[in-house]
Amino acid sequence: xxxxxxxxxxxxxxxxxxxxxxxxxxxxxxxxxxxxxxxxxxxxxxxxxxxxxxxxxxxxxxxxxxxxxxxxxxxxxxxxxxxxxxxxxxxxxxxxxxxxxxxxxxxxxxxxxxxxxxxxxxxxxxxxxxxxxxxxxxxxxxxxxxxxxxxxxxxxxxxxxxxxxxxxxxxxxxxxxxxxxxxxxxxxxxxxxxxxxxxxxxxxxxxxxxxxxxxxxxxxxxxxxxxxxxxxxxxxxxxxxxxxxxxxxxxxxxxxxxxxxxxxxxxxxxxxxxxxxxxxxxxxxxxxxxxxxxxxxxxxxxxxxxxxxxxxxxxxxxxxxxxxxxxxxxxxxxxxxxxxxxxxxxxxxxxxxxxxxxxxxxxxx
Amino acid sequence: xxxxxxxxxxxxxxxxxxxxxxxxxxxxxxxxxxxxxxxxxxxxxxxxxxxxxxxxxxxxxxxxxxxxxxxxxxxxxxxxxxxxxxxxxxxxxxxxxxxxxxxxxxxxxxxxxxxxxxxxxxxxxxxxxxxxxxxxxxxxxxxxxxxxxxxxxxxxxxxxxxxxxxxxxxxxxxxxxxxxxxxxxxxxxxxxxxxxxxxxxxxxxxxxxxxxxxxxxxxxxxxxxxxxxxxxxxxxxxxxxxxxxxxxxxxxxxxxxxxxxxxxxxxxxxxxxxxxxxxxxxxxxxxxxxxxxxxxxxxxxxxxxxxxxxxxxxxxxxxxxxxxxxxxxxxxxxxxxxxxxxxxxxxxxxxxxxxxxxxxxxxxx
DNA sequence: ACCCGTTTCGAGAAGCTTCCCGATAGTTTT
DNA sequence: AAAACTATCGGGAAGCTTCTCGAAACGGGT
Numbered sequence: 001x002x003x004x005x006x007x008x009x010x011x012x013x014x015x016x017x018x019x020x021x022x023x024x025x026x027x028x029x030x031x032x033x034x035x036x037x038x039x040x041x042x043x044x045x046x047x048x049x050x051x052x053x054x055x056x057x058x059x060x061x062x063x064x065x066x067x068x069x070x071x072x073x074x075x076x077x078x079x080x081x082x083x084x085x086x087x088x089x090x091x092x093x094x095x096x097x098x099x100x101x102x103x104x105x106x107x108x109x110x111x112x113x114x115x116x117x118x119x120x121x122x123x124x125x126x127x128x129x130x131x132x133x134x135x136x137x138x139x140x141x142x143x144x145x146x147x148x149x150x151x152x153x154x155x156x157x158x159x160x161x162x163x164x165x166x167x168x169x170x171x172x173x174x175x176x177x178x179x180x181x182x183x184x185x186x187x188x189x190x191x192x193x194x195x196x197x198x199x200x201x202x203x204x205x206x207x208x209x210x211x212x213x214x215x216x217x218x219x220x221x222x223x224x225x226x227x228x229x230x231x232x233x234x235x236x237x238x239x240x241x242x243x244x245x246x247x248x249x250x251x252x253x254x255x256x257x258x259x260x261x262x263x264x265x266x267x268x269x270x271x272x273x274x275x276x277x278x279x280x281x282x283x284x285x286x287x288x289x290x291x292x293x294x295x296x297x298x299x300x301x302x303x304x305x306x307x308x309x310x311x312x313x314x315x316x317x318x319x320x321x322x323x324x325x326x327x328x329x330x331x332x333x334x335x336x337x338x339x340x341x342x343x344x345x346x347x348x349x350x351x352x353x354x355x356x357x358x359x360x361x362x363x364x365x
Numbered sequence: 366x367x368x369x370x371x372x373x374x375x376x377x378x379x380x381x382x383x384x385x386x387x388x389x390x391x392x393x394x395x396x397x398x399x400x401x402x403x404x405x406x407x408x409x410x411x412x413x414x415x416x417x418x419x420x421x422x423x424x425x426x427x428x429x430x431x432x433x434x435x436x437x438x439x440x441x442x443x444x445x446x447x448x449x450x451x452x453x454x455x456x457x458x459x460x461x462x463x464x465x466x467x468x469x470x471x472x473x474x475x476x477x478x479x480x481x482x483x484x485x486x487x488x489x490x491x492x493x494x495x496x497x498x499x500x501x502x503x504x505x506x507x508x509x510x511x512x513x514x515x516x517x518x519x520x521x522x523x524x525x526x527x528x529x530x531x532x533x534x535x536x537x538x539x540x541x542x543x544x545x546x547x548x549x550x551x552x553x554x555x556x557x558x559x560x561x562x563x564x565x566x567x568x569x570x571x572x573x574x575x576x577x578x579x580x581x582x583x584x585x586x587x588x589x590x591x592x593x594x595x596x597x598x599x600x601x602x603x604x605x606x607x608x609x610x611x612x613x614x615x616x617x618x619x620x621x622x623x624x625x626x627x628x629x630x631x632x633x634x635x636x637x638x639x640x641x642x643x644x645x646x647x648x649x650x651x652x653x654x655x656x657x658x659x660x661x662x663x664x665x666x667x668x669x670x671x672x673x674x675x676x677x678x679x680x681x682x683x684x685x686x687x688x689x690x691x692x693x694x695x696x697x698x699x700x701x702x703x704x705x706x707x708x709x710x711x712x713x714x715x716x717x718x719x720x721x722x723x724x725x726x727x728x729x730x
Numbered sequence: 731a732c733c734c735g736t737t738t739c740g741a742g743a744a745g746c747t748t749c750c751c752g753a754t755a756g757t758t759t760t
Numbered sequence: 761a762a763a764a765c766t767a768t769c770g771g772g773a774a775g776c777t778t779c780t781c782g783a784a785a786c787g788g789g790t
Contacts, residue, residue, distance in 0.1 A: 045740045077509045081450045082776030085745050106465045144442045315680045410770045447746035
């Protein structure tokens with residue numbers, strides 16, 4: 001191989017540097033085999049090994065082969081930590097969701113993960129658990145972990161967005177999905193909530209329901225507001241009166257959904273149909289109605305939103321608005337990847353589609 | 366490829382070297398504020414800053430305060446990459462599950478994550494998607510990411526365990542849960558599948574069912590084998606004949622569950638009850654039975670396993686064996702944490718409990 | 731022989747921390 | 761007043777990689 005000692009010349013006169021034996025007697029028990037192990041064992045420098053492994057030019061074919069062979073034999077695995085430290089990128093994407101009990105978020109994650117892992121990214125998942133404080137803490141933790149990008153669906157309680165402004169200020173690519181943040185100008189992937197809600201309520205009207213209630217979500221969430229607006233506009237379009245008492249807001253917990261349902265059903269003039277902001281709470285409505293012996297869809301029509309798998313299974317089957325969850329995941333991931341290439345604020349909206357099932361089909365009446 | 370311009374110095378007089386202005390004038394725009402920024406700004410050494418931040422002794426109170434104040438003001442966040450590189454620990458735990466579509470694994474993850482994040486660990490989640498190759502690739506990726514520990518539930522197809530042997534050889538703490546690996550002597554958290562199955566089938570017998578089938582899982586999984594054994598022993602205990610035709614094995618997909626169900630129901634002498642290896646496939650059975658107009662529980666008793674939330678909602682409600690999923694997550698995480706303290710092989714088993722519901726309650730007959 | 735260009739490789743820094751060890755001060759003890 | 765401590769702090773290495781700069785060897789041309 002090439003010599004190892006070299007002279008130095010700052011402003012002349014070369015003082016050579018005698019690299020004495022650095023006691024490479026035994027292999028120095030490593031936890032993991034490093035590039036230096038290969039270099040030492042082959043009597044060459046780590047630079048050369050790195051170059052060979054990186055597939056650089058400027059290296060003799062024989063040397064390259066030797067290095068590659070030994071690397072394989074030792075099962076050398078490059079250390080991503082060292083790499084991340086140097087390159088300032090971890091190849092990790094953070095995903096922050098409010099929960100993962102129901103169908104939506106796990107499915108979203110599967111879709112996103114498929115795209116991301118194909119692009120060479122690992123994923124770090126956090127749940128805010130619908131707590132604003134946890135959300136802030138999670139964002140901080142993900143930032144501290146130096147994630148290369150962030151996929152976020154906010155909490156129903158999030159009203160202050162400074163933690164996301166901090167993300168943007170650090171220029172960490174950020175994509176919101178589903179529960180987005182209207183006052184921040186960031187890329188996002190949403191579905192057409194308004195039109196979905198409009199379809200849902202028009203469907204109820206077509207089926208002859210006239211006193212239609214809406215079990216809404218928290219007003220803090222844009223999704224809730226849009227679905228509410230769809231509800232309102234559908235009534236207006238068909239010249240039905242808008243009764244504020246028929247709109248109840250709940251905090252997306254099952255418990256509160258039950259309370260609100262009872263409130264609606266206990267009215268002096270109870271509604272003859274309920275449009276629920278999502279399927280889990282539509283199902284709570286259905287359970288209570290069944291428990292009370294209310295006939296669905298004859299006495300009460302029910303429509304949900306999101307098409308959770310359980311909606312097709314429950315009896316009567318639940319009419320709902322389909323949203324392409326898996327695709328939302330894929331799209332969000334793709335948008336994030338594009339974002340990491342070159343920043344540009346882009347908002348994508350996916351279509352929704354009504355799936356009419358038994359819970360609202362009573363024919364014309 | 367080669368560098369651009371360099372000086373020449375054979376025996377002095379340096380031919381020019383055009384190292385262009387590296388502009389270290391202002392603070393050298395950092396992506397993140399480091400310990401060195403604090404040190405420079407305060408005119409002290411990074412060692413001192415580190416000590417102050419680490420809360421070491423050996424530091425003047427005034428200095429410490431000065432450092433802490435500036436750190437707060439600059440919003441200094443220690444770089445975990447550098448730390449991990451130095452300490453050889455990332456504070457990340459890997460979780461590897463076969464899927465995330467159903468109730469079990471997401472809930473498990475929530476339980477585990479609660480314990481782990483309280484202990485200061487982040488979590489990296491991978492899905493093998495029931496593919497052996499993906500599982501191997503995921504284990505490798507997690508190992509490469511230098512996770513400090515691993516929580517694993519294997520694929521139904523995993524029959525070669527070399528990738529886990531590699532984990533053990535590298536002395537990375539490893540805890541299996543639910544779908545464990547019998548031929549490896551590792552810590553694990555399981556539930557009492559055998560006794561759960563025994564209870565389930567005895568319950569069917571008590572309800573007067575006599576020709577009880579078992580829709581089993583893949584024999585490769587210990588869970589399946591134990592539940593099968595519980596089924597067999599329950600029959601034996603009550604002197605019922607064991608008919609091999611009444612045992613069908615499926616691969617845990619919904620599609621295959623339907624095929625196997627039809628096979629059972631199409632028999633010349635169909636069963637009067639089916640014990641399913643888990644709830645998702647029990648529900649497939651129920652759907653087909655309902656579709657065919659078979660009365661549940663009169664003509665066909667059904668019992669599942671795992672108590673997914675949907676089991677209480679479907680009609681008729683599904684009798685099932687409850688397993689404390691959340692607790693399995695917590696226990697597994699705790700066991701892993703203990704493992705990281707000091708290795709010892711410990712196996713924990715959590716109790717199961719039968720929940721009798723409508724799908725099997727027809728009274729004595 | 732000498733010079734030059736080409737090919738192949740080595741040294742070293744950077745990226746950010748922590749920790750060991752040694753070095754200054756300042757303070758107390760004989 | 762000299763010696764011995766103590767309280768604080770700084771230097772530098774290590775952890776692993778990549779990349780830049782420049783050096784060594786070799787071949788060919790004159």
